Amino acid sequence: MLLAVDVGNTNVVFALFGMDGQDKPVIRARWRIATDPRRTGDEYAVWLVQLLSIEGFVREDVTQVIISTVVPRALHNLQVLSSKYFGVEALVAGQGIAEWGMPIDVDEPGSLGADRAVNAIAAHAKYPGDLIVVDFGTATTFDVVDFSGAYKGGIIAPGINLSLDALVNNTAKLPRIAIEEPRSNSVIGRNTQDQMLIGVFWGYVAMMEGLIARLRAEIGRPAKVIATGGLAILFDQHVRIFDAVDTDLTLEGLALLAGRKNAS
Structure with a gap:
């Protein structure tokens, strides 16, 4: 195994x-x-x-x-x-017989994070066409993979928990809250906690919608959006941003890399 x-x-x-x-x-x-x-x-x-x-x-x-x-x-x-x-x-992953095996079309290929490369490999294997892979981790990353499987670049944004930590740690009176689904679709908060949750949750949604729209426009072809990471399911319950949520994408990419050795 x-x-x-x-x-x-x-x-x-x-x-x-x-x-x-x-x-x-x-x-x-x-x-x-x-x-x-x-x-x-x-x-x-x-x-x-x-x-x-x-x-x-x-x-x-x-x-x-x-x-x-x-x-x-x-x-x-x-x-x-x-x-x-x-x-x-x-x-x-990324070394020796577990090399990526895909074109990395960016200025500094060696700087690509292993998790992002593995996501790209798995996403291309599972979903046809041009792709935008969104990974909710410590940082939130947006990665563009073209229809041929080449990695074309992407975006790195602060993760939602990092953003929340920065807000709480740099203010004197704001409480620490958990990221959770909003109590309603209203963006007018009636108390401090609701206002913070709205700012973090719906602010993050607006960021994702805007960046994905810009990426799709720059790609110039229809592109599916594949989400992975723990918070992907939470966002998917409330907004129509993703074409698929695949929480095991990184692990499945590692299995694909390991399988190449077995096939050789």
């Missing part, structure tokens, strides 16, 4: 893939832990082996590991986890 590891700025997601009846990778289990570059391979193992056991798996079930990371300092300890506790050399 494949263990896919997606290291983000906030969380590390582990997903265990098996095969379905048509030899397609499917997620059998997943776990999440806060990102900490200081966490050792041994610490990961204590946590992860117990979770495998709870789900009915053992270490020996893991025969392949692939890692995608936007936190370079976290990579070494995860490679130690793979070699010491699973007995396999981890593939690193």
Whole structure:
């Protein structure tokens, strides 16, 4: 089985893939832990082996590991986890036999984040035509993938939680609130908390609508919008921005990269 590891700025997601009846990778289990570059391979193992056991798996079930990371300092300890506790050399997304395998048509191809590249690969494999991939993470990213699968560039915006943290941390009297669905569609708040939620939620919607409209106009061809990340579902419940919500896009992209090695 494949263990896919997606290291983000906030969380590390582990997903265990098996095969379905048509030899397609499917997620059998997943776990999440806060990102900490200081966490050792041994610490990961204590946590992860117990979770495998709870789900009915053992270490020996893991025969392949692939890692995608936007936190370079976290990579070494995860490679130690793979070699010491699973007995396999981890593939690193974007390196060696796990290279992207797609044109990266930007000024600085080496600066493209691993998560964005993996999203682009998975989105092109699953959805035809020109694409705009929106990923709700610590930052919110908009990535353009053309009909041939080439990565053409995109946009990086502050994540919604970063925006909220900046608002709360830099004001004396505003309370900390959770991102949640608005109580109504009204944009006239009657109290401080509602006004903050309106500003963050509907302000973010307006930002997304405006940027997506500009991207589509610049692409010049019909483009589907694919959303991923935890907050995609929340926004999709209230606005008609996305053509598809695919919360497992990054993990599925890692499985595709790992599958290339198996096919070679």
